[in-house]
Amino acid sequence: xxxxxxxxxxxxxxxxxxxxxxxxxxxxxVAAAAAVMxxxxxxxxxxxxxxxxxxxxxxxxxxxxxxxxVQLLVYVGAVTMLILFAILLTPASEVAASNNPFRSFSxxxxxxxxxxxxVALLVLGGLLAAIFFSxxxxxxxxxxxxxxxxxxxxxxxxxTHTLLPLQGTAILLTAALIGAALLAKEEKQS
Amino acid sequence: xxxxxxxxxxxxxxxxxxxxxxxxxLCAKTGIKLPDWAMPALLxxxxxxxxxxxxxxxFMVMFAxxxxxxxxxxxxxxxxxxxxxxxFFRWRLCGLFQPVAxxxxxxxxxxxxxxxxxxxxxxxxxxxMVAPALVLPVILPYGRGMVPIELSTGIxxxxxxxxxxxxxxxMAGWSSNNKYSVMGAMRAIAQMISYELPLVMSAxxxxxxxxxxxxxxxxxxxxxxxxxxxxxxxxxTPWGFVACLLFxxxxxxxxxxxxxxxPEGESELVAGHxxxxxGFKYAIFFMAExxxxxxxxxxxxxxxxxxxxxPLPFLEWIxxxxxxxxxxxxxxxxxxxxxxxxxxxxxxxMMQFAWKFMLPMSFAALIAxxxxxxxGRGPAAWGISALIVGVPYxxxxxxxxxxxxxxxxRRYLYSE
Amino acid sequence: xxxxxxxxIKGMAVTALNMIGSYFDRAHAKRLTxxxxxxxxxxxxxxxxxxxxxxxxxxxxxxxxxxxxxxxxKECPPQCIYIVQDKDANGKAIRRPRVFDIDISVxxxxxxxxxxxxxxxxxxDNIYEVSSYNRFAPLVLHxxxxxxSNAYYNQIHPxxxxxxxxxxxxxxxxxxxxxxxxxxxxxxxxxxxxxxxxEKAAAEKAAPEKPSQPEQNA
Numbered sequence: 026x027x028x029x030x031x032x033x034x035x036x037x038x039x040x041x042x043x044x045x046x047x048x049x050x051x052x053x054x055v056a057a058a059a060a061v062m063x064x065x066x067x068x069x070x071x072x073x074x075x076x077x078x079x080x081x082x083x084x085x086x087x088x089x090x091x092x093x094x095v096q097l098l099v100y101v102g103a104v105t106m107l108i109l110f111a112i113l114l115t116p117a118s119e120v121a122a123s124n125n126p127f128r129s130f131s132x133x134x135x136x137x138x139x140x141x142x143x144v145a146l147l148v149l150g151g152l153l154a155a156i157f158f159s160x161x162x163x164x165x166x167x168x169x170x171x172x173x174x175x176x177x178x179x180x181x182x183x184x185t186h187t188l189l190p191l192q193g194t195a196i197l198l199t200a201a202l203i204g205a206a207l208l209a210k211e212e213k214q215s
Numbered sequence: 216x217x218x219x220x221x222x223x224x225x226x227x228x229x230x231x232x233x234x235x236x237x238x239x240x241l242c243a244k245t246g247i248k249l250p251d252w253a254m255p256a257l258l259x260x261x262x263x264x265x266x267x268x269x270x271x272x273x274f275m276v277m278f279a280x281x282x283x284x285x286x287x288x289x290x291x292x293x294x295x296x297x298x299x300x301x302x303f304f305r306w307r308l309c310g311l312f313q314p315v316a317x318x319x320x321x322x323x324x325x326x327x328x329x330x331x332x333x334x335x336x337x338x339x340x341x342x343x344m345v346a347p348a349l350v351l352p353v354i355l356p357y358g359r360g361m362v363p364i365e366l367s368t369g370i371x372x373x374x375x376x377x378x379x380x381x382x383x384x385x386m387a388g389w390s391s392n393n394k395y396s397v398m399g400a401m402r403a404i405a406q407m408i409s410y411e412l413p414l415v416m417s418a419x420x421x422x423x424x425x426x427x428x429x430x431x432x433x434x435x436x437x438x439x440x441x442x443x444x445x446x447x448x449x450x451x452t453p454w455g456f457v458a459c460l461l462f463x464x465x466x467x468x469x470x471x472x473x474x475x476x477x478p479e480g481e482s483e484l485v486a487g488h489x490x491x492x493x494g495f496k497y498a499i500f501f502m503a504e505x506x507x508x509x510x511x512x513x514x515x516x517x518x519x520x521x522x523x524x525x526p527l528p529f530l531e532w533i534x535x536x537x538x539x540x541x542x543x544x545x546x547x548x549x550x551x552x553x554x555x556x557x558x559x560x561x562x563x564x565m566m567q568f569a570w571k572f573m574l575p576m577s578f579a580a581l582i583a584x585x586x587x588x589x590x591g592r593g594p595a596a597w598g599i600s601a602l603i604v605g606v607p608y609x610x611x612x613x614x615x616x617x618x619x620x621x622x623x624x625r626r627y628l629y630s631e
Numbered sequence: 632x633x634x635x636x637x638x639x640i641k642g643m644a645v646t647a648l649n650m651i652g653s654y655f656d657r658a659h660a661k662r663l664t665x666x667x668x669x670x671x672x673x674x675x676x677x678x679x680x681x682x683x684x685x686x687x688x689x690x691x692x693x694x695x696x697x698x699x700x701x702x703x704x705k706e707c708p709p710q711c712i713y714i715v716q717d718k719d720a721n722g723k724a725i726r727r728p729r730v731f732d733i734d735i736s737v738x739x740x741x742x743x744x745x746x747x748x749x750x751x752x753x754x755x756d757n758i759y760e761v762s763s764y765n766r767f768a769p770l771v772l773h774x775x776x777x778x779x780s781n782a783y784y785n786q787i788h789p790x791x792x793x794x795x796x797x798x799x800x801x802x803x804x805x806x807x808x809x810x811x812x813x814x815x816x817x818x819x820x821x822x823x824x825x826x827x828x829x830e831k832a833a834a835e836k837a838a839p840e841k842p843s844q845p846e847q848n849a
Contacts, residue, residue, distance in 0.1 A: 094375040102378025291653045292646040295665050556642045612635030
């Protein structure tokens with residue numbers, strides 16, 4: 026009992042944080058899979074939100090606090106609301122009796138699913154290849170930039186080096202806002 | 216009074232030392248040798264637990280006291296007594312045990328779930344509401360050196376967690392299988408999203424002038440006294456005053472408090488998104504709303520009212536955490552005061568107010584703050600920034616909110 | 632100049648004054664008009680009524696005014712009164728109730744029983760604290776619970792009670808006067824009858840002597 030405890034304590038627990046990333050990563054994968062497989066649209070949207078939250082957690086765990094919080098603020102706060110409003114305000118498709126993704130089986134469906142799976146694997150392989158064969162992949166993990174103020178650094182970068190894309194995004198968002206207001210206004214005859 | 220000032224930190228250090236001593240004693244007794252990383256990890260864990268327990272305890276007690284004081288203050292403002300009977304052991308205690316009675320009532324109520332309701336989402340909605348709300352107070356500086364978690368992007372964290380609340384409101388409304396709940400939830404979300412913009416813009420105004428997103432840094436930027444007696448709080452500047460008012464109104468709207476309590480007013484769609492919740496789940500929503508209100512009041516105090524700093528130089532002997540909670544109490548009292556005074560907004564009035572008045576005013580405040588900052592903070596800067604906020608205020612006020620005198624155009628259909 | 636938002640400030644000043652006044656200016660008519668219920672009871676007007684009760688004069692047993700005529704039982708619209716007449720030792724019915732039950736969960740307070748009672752014996756009470764833990768048995772009031780003295784009646788409805796007492800008194804006086812008149816009449820009739828009998832006896836005494844006298848002269 027005594028040395029069992031001793032052995033338990035002398036396991037390499039300080040290496041553990043590296044494996045803790047598996048928790049949000051697996052959560053994100055499962056949530057994303059559920060988001061495409063569930064039948065009830067609102068449940069799909071909520072699982073998608075869960076995957077957004079998991080991604081935000083991953084960002085924060087990597088030390089990119091600013092991006093993580095912005096991910097939570099924008100994606101969970103605004104994009105999720107957008108998706109939910111879109112689901113609720115459009116005519117609903119029929120809701121199946123059960124939410125089980127594996128409820129019915131037919132050969133054509135299986136072939137379709139297999140084909141889709143092959144395409145998805147190819148895309149994933151391409152992305153992984155891009156990551157692993159890029160010049161930065163072999164470097165050691167860079168020191169966390171969270172020590173120096175990341176928000177200030179990002180802000181400075183946005184307003185000096187990437188100013189043009191920032192202004193372009195601003196114009197795009199303004200155009201979208203005006204378009205939405207016009208579309209909504211056209212309904213009323215005053 | 217240095218002892219009182221450092222009391223919370225000294226208590227925390229005492230607990231950590233006690234834990235360390237007990238651990239060492241246990242290891243010496245049983246002969247287990249701990250690896251090097253164990254003691255710091257354990258102390259970190261204990262300090263996190265201390266933070267969690269303290270925040271939850273303090274905010275639960277504040278929630279309980281707030282619920283009874285709000286009812287008593289509302290009652291006094293309406294020429295009646297509030298709850299003044301619930302005490303214990305024959306002492307009436309002016310009704311201060313009312314939260315205990317309310318808690319017992321809520322806990323012993325039957326938990327009704329509508330038959331067609333989506334059980335998982337119905338169950339998760341109160342959790343999704345209370346979890347972000349309980350996490351919000353963790354970045355606020357309660358005193359000198361007393362920030363539970365020091366985040367350099369604290370303000371952003373605050374608003375990110377606030378976004379979880381909107382999701383919970385939607386989940387609550389939709390999962391109740393009640394079209395009026397869905398309508399109530401839609402209105403609630405529309406209100407929260409519309410008012411989040413002026414709220415965040417007011418915070419951005421403060422971040423602009425203070426140069427940092429960290430709450431501690433913002434409080435430190437309001438240190439000092441001009442002319443030796445007037446504190447340099449942001450609320451005492453023209454742009455800061457406007458931004459504080461906008462933040463305050465946004466805080467009222469985010470916590471669904473009067474005059475913005477359309478989602479939960481009793482005469483509006485019963486209780487809106489909370490119609491189908493009873494018992495403990497309703498208590499959780501209620502608690503989340505109050506804890507969120509305290510957190511956002513705390514942020515208002517941090518951003519505009521100087522946080523834990525005392526207003527006058529000769530009052531600095533009062534501990535800093537006393538000042539923080541005193542200011543928080545004042546802001547909470549003013550929220551109750553506003554609730555007693557103002558009637559409820561209609562949904563279209565609410566939306567108009569947010570988009571047509573508050574958002575342009577927040578932009579005006581931003582420009583005024585920038586002008587003030589870069590024009591050297593002298594009297595000219597004050598004058599120009601006052602003008603930059605004052606003119607839109609008057610113009611927008613006239614444009615948006617004057618009622619055209621339509622008496623001459625009115626058609627009376629049924630009068631004799 | 633009417634600044635936007637000035638109305639709100641004025642409103643908030645009113646509520647603040649209300650709050651401060653509720654602590655320091657309590658004598659003001661509009662402040663804190665709440666009656667703290669178990670300690671301060673509301674003052675009822677004289678004509679307030681809730682459920683019936685039976686009036687007795689003096690002694691609850693002997694002075695009961697009710698004679699079990701059952702008129703109120705018949706006239707009660709929801710039929711909440713139940714009366715059983717008393718019997719004396721020999722089994723003959725006497726004029727008092729043995730059982731008089733009113734179900735106050737049924738009684739609607741219409742006062743019809745009071746209006747039709749010829750003996751001024753049932754009147755309306757103004758009690759309102761009659762709640763019980765059971766919906767049935769405790770809400771049926773029996774004769775002992777319903778009997779309350781005339782003094783109590785005078786206390787709760789002074790004007791009505793004075794009027795009733797005056798009526799009873801007038802009836803009693805009239806009855807006494809009528810009885811006296813009857814007695815006098817009887818006495819007078821008796822005296823007249825006695826006098827007539829005397830006269831008749833005297834006349835009879837004189838009359839038989841008359842026929843005997845002419846016999847002596849022939």
